[in-house]
Amino acid sequence: MQWTINGQVREAEVDFRTSLLDLLREQFQLSGTKKGCNQGACGACTVLVDGERINACLALAVQYQGRTITTVEGLAENGTLHPVQAAFIEHDGFQCGYCTPGQLCSAVGMIGELERDHPSAVTADLAANGIEWNRDELRERMSGNLCRCGAYNGIADAIAAGLAKELGEELGEELDEELGEEIAR
Amino acid sequence: MNAFDYQQVADSEQAIEQAVRSRRAKYLGGGTNLVDLMRETVERPQALIDVTRLSRDIDETAEGGLIIGAAVTNSALAGDARVRSRYPVLARAILSGASAQIRNMATVGGNLLQRTRCAYFYDVAARCNKREPGAGCDALEGFHRYHAILGTSPSCIATHPSDMAVALAALDARIHLRGPEGERQLAITELHREPGERPDLETELQPEELIVAVELPPLPMAARSNYRKVRDRASYAFALVSVASMVELDGETIQDVRLALGGVGTKPWRALRVEAALRGQPATEATIAAAVDAELTEARPLPGNAFKVELARRTLIAELSRRIADARNGGEA
Numbered sequence: 001m002q003w004t005i006n007g008q009v010r011e012a013e014v015d016f017r018t019s020l021l022d023l024l025r026e027q028f029q030l031s032g033t034k035k036g037c038n039q040g041a042c043g044a045c046t047v048l049v050d051g052e053r054i055n056a057c058l059a060l061a062v063q064y065q066g067r068t069i070t071t072v073e074g075l076a077e078n079g080t081l082h083p084v085q086a087a088f089i090e091h092d093g094f095q096c097g098y099c100t101p102g103q104l105c106s107a108v109g110m111i112g113e114l115e116r117d118h119p120s121a122v123t124a125d126l127a128a129n130g131i132e133w134n135r136d137e138l139r140e141r142m143s144g145n146l147c148r149c150g151a152y153n154g155i156a157d158a159i160a161a162g163l164a165k166e167l168g169e170e171l172g173e174e175l176d177e178e179l180g181e182e183i184a185r
Numbered sequence: 186m187n188a189f190d191y192q193q194v195a196d197s198e199q200a201i202e203q204a205v206r207s208r209r210a211k212y213l214g215g216g217t218n219l220v221d222l223m224r225e226t227v228e229r230p231q232a233l234i235d236v237t238r239l240s241r242d243i244d245e246t247a248e249g250g251l252i253i254g255a256a257v258t259n260s261a262l263a264g265d266a267r268v269r270s271r272y273p274v275l276a277r278a279i280l281s282g283a284s285a286q287i288r289n290m291a292t293v294g295g296n297l298l299q300r301t302r303c304a305y306f307y308d309v310a311a312r313c314n315k316r317e318p319g320a321g322c323d324a325l326e327g328f329h330r331y332h333a334i335l336g337t338s339p340s341c342i343a344t345h346p347s348d349m350a351v352a353l354a355a356l357d358a359r360i361h362l363r364g365p366e367g368e369r370q371l372a373i374t375e376l377h378r379e380p381g382e383r384p385d386l387e388t389e390l391q392p393e394e395l396i397v398a399v400e401l402p403p404l405p406m407a408a409r410s411n412y413r414k415v416r417d418r419a420s421y422a423f424a425l426v427s428v429a430s431m432v433e434l435d436g437e438t439i440q441d442v443r444l445a446l447g448g449v450g451t452k453p454w455r456a457l458r459v460e461a462a463l464r465g466q467p468a469t470e471a472t473i474a475a476a477v478d479a480e481l482t483e484a485r486p487l488p489g490n491a492f493k494v495e496l497a498r499r500t501l502i503a504e505l506s507r508r509i510a511d512a513r514n515g516g517e518a
């Protein structure tokens with residue numbers, strides 16, 4: 001079986017029972033992705049598949065053959081942290097750090113969803129074009145990632161800052177600041 | 186987890202062929218429920234037939250509705266512009282379920298056929314008639330805060346956990362099936378069964394039968410529909426009570442109404458008694474309250490979930506009142 005993981009083609013023959021999470025951690029020693037609950041309830045195992053966030057603990061590795069997988073180890077580019085990673089350091093987005101890899105991958109996946117105008121349960125007008133980002137949207141969209149330490153305020157600040165940076169760079173400087181302030185409030 | 190065979194198929198014909206040929210096969214969607222249950226050995230299939238390559242299309246029907254392929258992900262369905270504007274109840278129901286990660290994995294077929302979250306069903310050391318017919322039911326005298334008050338039996342009080350299915354019940358969706366004997370359709374309300382004496386028999390599906398698509402009929406009033414979910418925390422939790430609703434007014438008369446409930450029924454619960462009591466009646470607080478009571482007098486609560494009767498009553502009244510106010514303000518859909 002074959003997968004593209006963090007830009008590299010990787011091969012392994014594994015039992016059909018192997019989850020994508022165990023494949024990453026045990027076959028490829030990519031232990032950044034964490035096992036919290038192993039039942040879809042915590043988000044610690046979040047990885048990106050073709051850019052979309054999923055829970056690797058509920059995914060059978062065999063079902064994801066041929067797909068492009070990004071883990072926390074693959075978020076930085078050429079030694080430069082992803083803006084969301086940098087923002088986690090700046091805003092104290094963790095205490096013990098166990099949930100962090102999942103939070104980071106999830107936040108990066110969420111930014112893609114925002115860019116595609118994907119709605120959430122708290123989006124007021126589903127039919128409107130363009131979604132108004134605010135703190136409630138952010139929290140709702142990140143609700144699949146629990147933090148046992150309760151570092152949520154730092155996490156939300158970090159993601160808001162990272163988000164403003166990512167979306168802002170594309171939207172221009174003015175909006176960047178406006179968005180940053182709006183979200184940070 | 187027990188060992189199993191894995192096969193990916195390109196279309197429904199291949200899927201059925203493989204299922205007929207394999208022993209104790211199960212179809213695999215996103216795996217978010219099945220893999221979990223296999224890990225607990227509640228499910229022990231000998232073969233998995235991966236049906237995520239089945240249709241992922243959402244198309245217009247000749248009648249002006251939509252037909253949704255069984256492998257469409259929950260996220261893709263909720264994000265579809267046509268669903269968001271014409272059937273917001275469906276988009277909202279899906280978005281209120283699980284987490285973004287799970288919705289990205291979960292399929293329409295798998296969501297409909299996900300199994301109950303009853304903790305005793307999950308725990309192979311507990312007694313459960315659904316898992317092991319005749320074993321007894323530990324929920325009756327156990328923790329049943331999340332269990333049903335409508336459609337229950339002395340054998341089982343488990344709720345059907347799907348939010349999406351509740352919206353589909355209100356929308357009169359049709360389920361397109363394909364099996365070794367050919368194709369057929371079921372109304373969504375006919376897909377799931379009440380437990381009766383056989384809680385292990387959960388749906389009307391025949392062996393090897395596959396969900397291939399879900400069809401939404403055209404329904405103008407659905408443009409003003411909503412899904413409200415009441416739960417123990419604001420997000421990422423199953424429903425205590427949920428309500429899918431839409432109303433059509435003719436002046437001050439309720440011309441048409443669709444209502445379905447989640448979190449309280451042993452299957453996605455279409456509130457037909459409320460609907461019947463409201464159709465053709467004046468849109469007043471008194472008619473609404475009486476109509477809601479017509480359904481809830483059927484409730485058979487237990488000590489741990491008796492609060493749901495009042496919670497369902499209040500949520501239904503609040504939602505109906507909102508839909509009526511919206512219909513007054515909005516005029517045509």
Ligand SMILES: Cc1cc2nc3c(=O)[nH]c(=O)nc-3n(C[C@H](O)[C@H](O)[C@H](O)COP(=O)(O)OP(=O)(O)OC[C@H]3O[C@@H](n4cnc5c(N)ncnc54)[C@H](O)[C@@H]3O)c2cc1C
Nearest residue numbers: 040214215216217218219282283292294295296347348396
């Ligand atoms: C932590 C957590 C929280 C959740 N919260 C919610 C919630 O709040 N609301 C909610 O509604 N759901 C919730 N869910 C459940 C989730 O929505 C379901 O697990 C998901 O929809 C199942 O879809 P799937 O494609 O992954 O199904 P699978 O797990 O792949 O399959 C489920 C069942 O369907 C069968 N099947 C799959 N596709 C077909 C087909 N085409 N034809 C016939 N049979 C088929 C399988 O054989 C299996 O029996 C939650 C799940 C988790 C893990």
Ligand code: SF4
Nearest residue numbers: 303313314322341342
């Ligand atoms: S309520 Fe139903 S699923 Fe739960 S233990 Fe009783 S029989 Fe099993």
Ligand code: FES
Nearest residue numbers: 036037038043057
């Ligand atoms: S380890 Fe996957 S969700 Fe908790």
Ligand code: FES
Nearest residue numbers: 095097147148149
């Ligand atoms: S920082 Fe410890 S679990 Fe989140």
